Amino acid sequence: MTTASTEKKRRGGLLREEFGNPERRTAYYMVLPALLIILVVAFFPILQAVNLSLRQATVAVRGPFVGLENYSEMFQNPDFMEGLTNTLIFTAVSVTLEFFIGLVIALAINRAFRGRGLVRAAVLVPWAFPTVISAVMWRLMFQDQVGIVNYVANAIGLISQPILSDRTLLLVGVILVDVWKTTPFVALLLLAGLQTIPGDVYEAARVDGANVWQRFLRITLPLLYPTILVALLFRTLDAYRVFDLFWALSNRELESLSTFVYEGVRVSQLQFAQGNAASVFIFVTAFLIAIFFIKVLGMQTSTEE
């Protein structure tokens, strides 16, 4: 009886099943405005950007269709390649550092101790600064005449030339500032994950004979895994699209993927088509990163069991 009716419904088709029921139909009417907005502000611009990236476009005109020419030129452009390399190094190093330091901080402030609330708040302070402000502040500290960081690094023989005049040192600086600024956010995310692990599971593990290290490896890490993936995905995508830190800290000297796009597409520039192609490149690769997290690493995209 049940199978028969399901069969019948199936033959009626998905559309009939979804729209045949008045309640479901109302539900669709309700989400329709939101769907339309998403179409207008997200899907349409994306398609338009893809379209433009395949044409000899400028700010003013659409231009003729040129296939993948913009992309091949882009990959031969040393500025783009520098931006890509910088971005990849920046993403890999800063996210790794932020994860490990953030995990240590989260584990530390997850324990009950006097003044924990204060410490939790204090840890978040760097994250509360607007990025541009911290970038400018750190640029002053890196500066070769009055900058304290430059002075100390020079004094102990860590550097032989001013930080701001060397691209490698600049990249290191950008990474350090990002770690300083964003580690608290990672720590906060991981802390939230740690707090969902029930205490009696740890007690059971203690009674079962697990020492501190075994409890961390066999209880904490596996149970924190979903949170770790969320934190890593957030941070990876954020770092991959980095703009303001590079722009403000290096005073436009250090290229990232996003700064390349900006330089390309802004009104005064003529490399509109390449900038546009780069923006599509960022979109697609970021999308692939997200897919990798969800499909390969098994990230949960909903809270359903």
Next chain:
Amino acid sequence: MAEVTMENVTKIYGEDVVAVRDMNLDIPDGEFVVFVGPSGCGKSTALRMIAGLEDISRGKVFIGDEVVNDKPPRERDIAMVFQNYALYPHMNVRENMGFALKLRKMDKSEIDRRVGEAARILSIERFLDRKPKALSGGQRQRVALGRAIVREPKAFLMDEPLSNLDAKLRVQMRTEIAKLHNRIGTTTIYVTHDQTEAMTMADRIVVLKDGVVQQIDPPQNMYDNPENVFVAGFIGSPAMNFIQAHLEKENGGYAVVFGRTRLPLTREEIEEAKNRGHDPDQYANKEVVLGIRPEHMEDAGTEEAAAIDDAGGSSAMEVEAQVIESMGSEKYVYFSVPREHAAHLESVAEMTDDTGGGEEDTGGGSAEDAGGDLMVARVSAESTSREGEKMRLVIDSSKVHLFDLETEQAIF
């Protein structure tokens, strides 16, 4: 397997919050001991000190011949079953049960053998490859038990393991745990707030209140000879009724008097009082607390009442039945006594916190639900009394208890 001994064990939180005070207990190898008491009485704290999950403020805990005060849980060789099961959510049943053995670097084949054996005993073989979230509450509880069994530890510690199960499953698991204990004979300490669990499972019961041990006895002793008002009211379901009464001397003997009811004391009761070091004379013409269990009252119109009468020394009281609950096999009659005889005892008020009728699965015991000072009598099903009408209850005076009004200690 080993004995567990507690010597003046005390737990103090912060400066002066005493959770457990000077607890002394000798648990011989293989005994099943139940810690019972209302919430906050210190029973779980006591258990957790034995497990090593709480520091011991003062005193000593021995497992076997060893003082374990300073040993972490993993060096105590005990297994624990938690109220919320505390299964590892990311491991399947097999891994959950084998976790402790794996940590000990035991042979894979030996782990498999033990897990298989435990799964067979608990009938959870079908679930070995499932994650805990795919199991029902009862199944999870079995896994938690299995995780304890495979350890073959010196002792099992169980912290309210059945309180998250529904009433029917609870009764079933109760029997299973008892069976399991008979089979493997490991020393077991079991914590519960449910006196029925304590009565049915324990070799010995430890009743705690405010961190202080009230009485340690086998279940039947606990029921027959409670040492104070608290134990008397806590053990037994429905709970014992307390009436404020007067002890009078009468031609060589004594009688407890309240209202028009007069219960002469039996020779055995007077003997018992003397054995406990009380001279009945010192209570003569004074107020005392009379304790009568519901099952020791009977509707005067039934055959059972005649049987009590034949045994001699019975007396009756006239009451107005306010509510009568029929359980099929018996009836619960709820009635009130005049205000001046209602015994307002602090320890009784505390008991009603979380040991109310709702928790009981032997039925009834809902005197609290029926409202404040109601008394309850458990009478024969053939009773024809009706709600709102007067009836006579025969009291088996050889089974009553008498308590000091001030100290709440049992006179007999």
